Amino acid sequence: SVQLEMKALWDEFNQLGTEMIVTKAGRRMFPTFQVKIFGMDPMADYMLLMDFVPVDDKRYRQPPGLWLRVPFSPGRYAFHSSSWLVAGKADPATPGRVHYHPDSPAKGAQWMKQIVSFDKLKLTNNLLDDNGHIILNSMHRYQPRFHVVYVDPRKDSEKYAEENFKTFVFEETRFTAVTAYQNHRITQLKIASNPFAKGFRDCDPEDWPRNHRPGALPLMSAFARSRNPVSSPAHQ
Amino acid sequence: SVQLEMKALWDEFNQLGTEMIVTKAGRRMFPTFQVKIFGMDPMADYMLLMDFVPVDDKRYRQPPGLWLRVPFSPGRYAFHSSSWLVAGKADPATPGRVHYHPDSPAKGAQWMKQIVSFDKLKLTNNLLDDNGHIILNSMHRYQPRFHVVYVDPRKDSEKYAEENFKTFVFEETRFTAVTAYQNHRITQLKIASNPFAKGFRDCDPEDWPRNHRPGALPLMSAFARSRNPVSSPAHQ
């Protein structure tokens, strides 16, 4: 069995509609997909991998007219909607890649003795990527999947391929691939919870995420109190 | 067969008498021990590891009276000798540890397709170290050794242990473990060639090590021309 790490954080993002940035060079996910694993054969070899499947067959877009222009900066917009419209049918599927955890293969004992983190996994929108990154269509929704493959020592192991792997899906890790954040609340939650974005925090630099616990005050409400939202009327 | 990478740099250090810093927390080696490997079975599994054996049974010390005091800084000295005296018999041997390359085990094809770098290996003088670092005695000389172990798939593989590994020794990688550099020329060569020490360079910030090639002008002579050595007479 498999337990998703940082589930509380995933839930918080999921409630807002998680977005993950895709770039040409490849961008890590945040939150990082991390799991605790139980019940492996400690002595057997396993490969751990992830892939991403479309949640639906749709392409999304922002609702018209909800963009706010930034005063004195013609051409710029800063506040995107949190809702999505269906823009039509999905773009052609991207090359279906998988990401093997770099420690693969390893013994069950090794995988189970600590949290397994997919922090080397990167998402790209570059169809011609040759860095082995996961290729996704921007403005499409995806479901990450986690697969555990038992390395069968038998000579005719191919015959048993079907029974030698198990797939785990956590719906709270679904997200929309984007090239720039669409929902400002997602942006702010990323800034509040990702250590690498600390430079953009304007609230108390205090003990986040050190003191954050599941069940504590919801992040966004805490955030909203200390933030000056872009409130000046659009002067379109 | 195995080929030592950056041999020219190792040779340059070796001519001066290589020193490696040991600290309580653990210090990486510089140059880093890196090799190219040839002739493995691409499909077989191998473990790669290193250990360190004493070059002799001696403890070393600096010759007396060669220390230069730094003007206006009583108690400080800045220029150590490049020669060593035998201080006596070696201290009790440290716990004999080995460092497995973190990618072990892996297929021969994997090991051979790129340079294998032991940049995670750290040296410590802490006899009680529990980080798995290599424990060495300061002021003693060591010879790094590189071992390739074939992972024998046979059930009674223990019987063949003797024939399933091969050891490679490069004498130019010998060094003296120290807690602070003793030979100023070693310090300067480290500063000149280690990217992480760039902050201490006072010569042209130009294209080192980018343009450095084996056979080019020896480093130290190039360095000496642009450096102000500590030349004021000792006022002991």
Place this chain on the structure above:
DNA sequence: TTCTTGTCACCTAGGTGTTAATAT
């Protein structure tokens, strides 16, 4: 006197969202 330790400024290396410009 000689050697060791801990702190520091200054680097490398690379992960963030912002921003302005550009593409479609």
Place this chain on the structure above:
DNA sequence: ATATTAACACCTAGGTGACAAGAA
């Protein structure tokens, strides 16, 4: 109008020798 890109300031994380103080 909407979406993407590239450069950037500002972080995390950690590898350097210098330096001052301490230990033996």
